Amino acid sequence: xxxxxxxxxxxxxxxxxxxxxxxxxxxxxxxxxxxxxxxxxxxxxxxxxxxxxxxxxxxxxxxxxxxxxxxxxxxxxxxxxxxxxxxxxxxxxxxxxxxxxxxxxxxxxxxxxxxxxxxxxxxxxxxxxxxxxxxxxxxxxxxxxxxxxxxxxxxxxxxxxxxxxxxxxxxxxxxxxxxxxxxxxxxxxxxxxxxxxxxxxxxxxxxxxxxxxxxxxxxxxxxxxxxxxxxxxxxxxxxxxxxxxxxxxxxxxxxxxxxxxxxxxxxxxxxxxxxxxxxxxxxxxxxxxxxxxxxxxxxxxxxxxxxxxxxx
Amino acid sequence: xxxxxxxxxxxxxxxxxxxxxxxxxxxxxxxxxxxxxxxxxxxxxxxxxxxxxxxxxxxxxxxxxxxxxxxxxxxxxxxxxxxxxxxxxxxxxxxxxxxxxxxxxxxxxxxxxxxxxxxxxxxxxxxxxxxxxxxxxxxxxxxxxxxxxxxxxxxxxxxxxxxxxxxxxxxxxxxxxxxxxxxxxxxxxxxxxxxxxxxxxxxxxxxxxxxxxxxxxxxxxxxxxxxxxxxxxxxxxxxxxxxxxxxxxxxxxxxxxxxxxxxxxxxxxxxxxxxxxxxxxxxxxxxxxxxxxxxxxxxxxxxxxxxxxxxxxxxxxxxxxxxxxxxxxxxxxxxxxxxxxxxxxxxxxxxxxxxxxxxxxxxxxxxx
Numbered sequence: 001x002x003x004x005x006x007x008x009x010x011x012x013x014x015x016x017x018x019x020x021x022x023x024x025x026x027x028x029x030x031x032x033x034x035x036x037x038x039x040x041x042x043x044x045x046x047x048x049x050x051x052x053x054x055x056x057x058x059x060x061x062x063x064x065x066x067x068x069x070x071x072x073x074x075x076x077x078x079x080x081x082x083x084x085x086x087x088x089x090x091x092x093x094x095x096x097x098x099x100x101x102x103x104x105x106x107x108x109x110x111x112x113x114x115x116x117x118x119x120x121x122x123x124x125x126x127x128x129x130x131x132x133x134x135x136x137x138x139x140x141x142x143x144x145x146x147x148x149x150x151x152x153x154x155x156x157x158x159x160x161x162x163x164x165x166x167x168x169x170x171x172x173x174x175x176x177x178x179x180x181x182x183x184x185x186x187x188x189x190x191x192x193x194x195x196x197x198x199x200x201x202x203x204x205x206x207x208x209x210x211x212x213x214x215x216x217x218x219x220x221x222x223x224x225x226x227x228x229x230x231x232x233x234x235x236x237x238x239x240x241x242x243x244x245x246x247x248x249x250x251x252x253x254x255x256x257x258x259x260x261x262x263x264x265x266x267x268x269x270x271x272x273x274x275x276x277x278x279x280x281x282x283x284x285x286x287x288x289x290x291x292x293x294x295x296x297x298x299x300x301x302x303x304x305x306x307x308x309x310x311x312x
Numbered sequence: 313x314x315x316x317x318x319x320x321x322x323x324x325x326x327x328x329x330x331x332x333x334x335x336x337x338x339x340x341x342x343x344x345x346x347x348x349x350x351x352x353x354x355x356x357x358x359x360x361x362x363x364x365x366x367x368x369x370x371x372x373x374x375x376x377x378x379x380x381x382x383x384x385x386x387x388x389x390x391x392x393x394x395x396x397x398x399x400x401x402x403x404x405x406x407x408x409x410x411x412x413x414x415x416x417x418x419x420x421x422x423x424x425x426x427x428x429x430x431x432x433x434x435x436x437x438x439x440x441x442x443x444x445x446x447x448x449x450x451x452x453x454x455x456x457x458x459x460x461x462x463x464x465x466x467x468x469x470x471x472x473x474x475x476x477x478x479x480x481x482x483x484x485x486x487x488x489x490x491x492x493x494x495x496x497x498x499x500x501x502x503x504x505x506x507x508x509x510x511x512x513x514x515x516x517x518x519x520x521x522x523x524x525x526x527x528x529x530x531x532x533x534x535x536x537x538x539x540x541x542x543x544x545x546x547x548x549x550x551x552x553x554x555x556x557x558x559x560x561x562x563x564x565x566x567x568x569x570x571x572x573x574x575x576x577x578x579x580x581x582x583x584x585x586x587x588x589x590x591x592x593x594x595x596x597x598x599x600x601x602x603x604x605x606x607x608x609x610x611x612x613x614x615x616x617x618x619x620x621x622x623x624x625x626x627x628x629x630x631x632x633x634x635x636x637x638x639x640x641x642x643x644x645x646x647x648x649x650x651x652x653x654x655x656x657x658x659x660x661x662x663x664x665x666x667x668x669x670x671x672x673x674x675x676x677x678x679x680x
Contacts, residue, residue: 051668052424053420053423053424053662053664053665054399054400054403054417054420054421054424054426055396055399055400055403056400056403056404064669068669068672068673068676071673071676071677073673073676073677073680074676074680076680077679077680134546134550135550138546138550138551138552139550139551139552140549140550140551141550156492158550158552159492159538159539159552237498237541238541238543240539241537241538241539242534242537242538242539242540243534245679245680249679250676250679250680253500253675253676253679254672255396256393256394256396256397257394257396257498257499257500258396258500258663258668258671258672258675259396259399259662259663259668260668260669260672261400263669263672
């Protein structure tokens with residue numbers, strides 16, 4: 001009897017325990033639902049609504065808001081946004097990867113301090129930091145002074161697309177460094193040693209062992225950096241020129257200047273849909289490869305070095 | 313085994329979310345019914361502490377502390393960063409006592425019963441207001457809803473050594489040698505309005521052809537522009553601009569900070585100006601409306617008006633405020649607004665309906 005009772009009681013206890021732990025999900029889900037999902041639903045509803053004389057969204061149905069979004073004139077800011085985001089993400093990756101790698105592998109005890117410094121910039125409001133960049137890049141600013149003193153001349157940097165890209169890179173670089181740092185920290189040093197033992201040069205070992213095994217961090221960093229960049233408006237507003245307008249600026253204008261929240265909502269819905277579709281495509285393309293490289297970690301790393309040994 | 317539990321919670325949450333969503337939509341869109349007291353005429357009388365919804369740094373702390381000391385009440389300042397944001401919050405029915413409103417929106421705010429009326433004859437300092445603001449088109453009934461608080465239309469500020477001017481808005485277009493050093497304000501009512509006035513149209517035009525033409529002109533100006541920015545002070549201080557569409561008050565502050573302001577000048581273009589004025593009003597949902605009106609009466613007092621103008625940098629439409637502005641800008645006489653320009657200026661009105669859609673689309677076309 002006893003063993004039978006034991007068998008019977010086990011799943012019951014497991015089920016009640018599971019239900020108990022599931023309860024802990026509720027606060028988080030409630031907050032997400034109330035402050036994330038619900039506003040999104042409201043944005044969706046308002047994107048089809050008219051507004052009154054004070055710009056208050058009303059419940060109703062009209063395509064007019066979307067007709068302001070699907071205009072040929074909005075293609076240029078959209079493409080520009082994608083271009084700025086792509087370039088800034090790549091620059092963030094090129095700058096962030098070595099920092100994260102060196103921190104993780106060589107900084108040892110000072111790593112938390114340096115990471116703290118990286119994150120420290122985030123304690124200052126983003127707008128304040130962008131204003132600081134204005135002061136640095138202005139014709140009468142610090143950069144101009146230093147370059148003139150060095151006799152290099154004074155290129156006009158502020159109010160150019162380059163200034164916007166520099167601002168975006170500066171603003172979001174920590175979001176690239178942190179996930180890559182976590183990813184490199186998880187990497188067993190022996191795997192890299194194995195690569196070297198199999199006659200991999202530092203470059204080949206990095207490309208065939210380290211990089212594939214930290215791809216999850218790279219992908220996470222790229223997504224974390226690119227998503228807010230796609231919706232950024234302050235950088236282009238303060239550092240950009242007359243032709244630096246990003247989609248975020250058009251949306252922000254609708255809310256803060258034009259008084260047309262419903263058009264801003266329609267822009268937001270279209271942007272979110274574009275982002276979700278892009279994200280799904282990127283994830284579908286990379287999931288299998290990341291999954292494989294993780295599952296087969298040391299084996300695949302060693303196997304990938306096979307050709308170097310000349311066995312191909 | 314866990315799937316049914318999770319599925320159930322998911323469904324419950326979705327139901328809960330939809331219910332909460334519906335409730336908040338109904339709440340948000342049910343319209344704001346004004347309290348019954350809003351229909352009665354208000355008297356200036358201390359009836360409690362007040363919350364003032366305004367721009368940051370838009371009142372002299374000395375004026376606030378003098379008021380608090382005199383009437384034994386507290387003034388709590390709550391800030392907004394743009395007029396649209398103010399309108400949205402007031403329209404949502406928040407219970408601010410005193411609100412820094414704006415002439416372009418006042419008609420609509422009054423129509424929606426979001427401001428409290430008062431009888432000007434109850435305000436002891438109402439005669440301090442200069443004739444131009446005595447009965448402005450945005451608030452011209454026998455009962456009033458606002459007092460002027462700060463105005464300073466936009467003209468063109470320019471570095472004398474670098475550009476040629478002829479007293480026209482066209483100067484922005486006619487200085488290709490200053491390419492990359494010319495700026496216009498990042499505010500559609502000001503900039504599109506300016507381009508309309510330059511073409512002899514109303515700054516509130518809803519005519520598709522006129523607005524499209526005004527936008528075409530702005531698009532044609534783009535190659536000469538260094539940027540579209542309302543941060544006039546930084547543009548002048550940082551040496552970024554040689555010529556910029558600018559509010560007189562911002563130019564004053566920039567020149568006060570500049571190492572050498574002598575290189576700068578300012579013109580009020582002959583085609584005309586568009587006019588907007590920040591105003592003070594009592595909110596319909598105010599908890600202490602009497603104190604709020606009392607504060608309005610207090611800032612009209614010549615002494616406080618003088619102090620406040622020197623602090624904010626904007627003339628406030630009172631006799632003493634005008635005198636203080638003249639005193640303040642005596643080193644920059646070009647910032648004084650001649651009566652001829654003031655009298656021909658066009659009052660801006662907030663765009664709504666079809667005009668709003670037209671302006672939005674055209675403004676986005678310019679900025680794209």
